[in-house]
Amino acid sequence: GSLGTLVKLPREIRQTVFSFALDIDIDRPVTNKTCCSAESTKRERDACKKHGETQVKDAGRFNLLQVSKKVAEEASWVLYNQGRLRLDMGCALRPYFAKYRPKTTRRLGDVPHSEKVHNMWMAVARYRFVDLEINPKMLKTENPEIYTAQLCEAASLLLKSWEKEAKQPTSEIPHIVTVNLGDFFDSTVPFNADDDSDMVEEVDLWTVINFPGEPPDFRRLAASSCQNLKRLLSIVDRNRGRSEWKIVALSEIEKEGGAKWLKTFRRDCQRSGVDFEGRTREEVEME
Structure with a gap:
């Protein structure tokens, strides 16, 4: 497969064309599926409203990659070097951890050998821009001890996948990762559950669920959740190579519990050489 008449255009112009065709936009990142996952049965995948049998097969965002081998080669470079991948740490991603646990902050352990899990992380490794995100629903309903631990696992798998993936972004800084904690430090659970009398019903519901x-x-x-975040910083600090990492989170914290932990975490970020970017509530709500 060739580039066809596109071969007449300079490479830079072709890249612009491919970027437009792939809908590469900082405000429209590529996202992981939040419905059918690695553990879904064939029946569940076929019934999926977004990816099942009833969907039009040729209406995908990235069908350009199937036009020809040469088009796929150049368009893939645009996708992985200019596109942004956002990984939602919610339930749909959990099967892709496949019981993975980093051995230590220095010894990350191998990418799981399950074919679907392995292929997913190796695909993630090709993106230059990656966001690891805790979504607002998780902050309200899920156990912070679990999802902060999953951030450590996701970072470890990402770092290990980079070691194994031969097709790396070609920029001087090959990978730029943003960990988005949202309003984690302002959340009722775990920081203000004992003190916030206005949120009793929310705390009771959270307790029943978890x-x-x-x-x-x-x-x-x-304390355990923040220890996980400190471990995340240690993993990044010891294994990041030439990659750049940044933590973003709401920094306008009025409640004493979360404000105290945020202050400690910002100090940990500084010690680890990981940038911390504070966000206003308006900025957090817009994301």
């Missing part, structure tokens, strides 16, 4: 037996020790939960 600890149906008896309420947890929220102070311990806060």
Whole structure:
């Protein structure tokens, strides 16, 4: 397969054409599926409203990559070097951790050998711009000890995948990763559950979902969650190579519990050489 008449255009112009065709835009990142996943059965995948049998097969955003081998080669370069991938740390991504645990902050362990899991992380490794994101729903309903641990796992798998993937972005800084914590430090659970009398119903509902037996020790939960974030910084600090990492989070924290932990975390970021970018509430809500 060739480039056809596109071969008459300079490479830079072709890249612009491919960028437009692939709808590469900083405000429209590529996202992981939040419906059918690696653990879905064929029946579940076929029934998926977004990716199932009823969907039009030739209406995908990236069908340009199937036009020809040469087009795929050049268009893929545009996608992976200019496009942004956003990984939502929600339930749909969890099967792709496949019980992975980094051995230590220095020894990351291998990418899981499950074909679907391995292929997903190796595809992620080709993107230059990657966002790891905790979505607002998770902050309200899920256990922070779990999703902060998953951030460590995601970072470790990303770093390990870079080691294994031969087709790397060609820029001097090959990878730029943004970890978006949203309004994590302002969340009722785990930082303000014991003190926020206005959120009793929300805390009760969260407890029923996550600890149906008896309420947890929220102070311990806060400490453990922040220890996971500190571990994330350590993993990045020891393994990032030439990549750049940045943490973004709401920094306008009025409640004492979250404000104290945020101050400690910002100090940890500085020690690890990881940029921290504070966001206003308006900026967080717009993302």
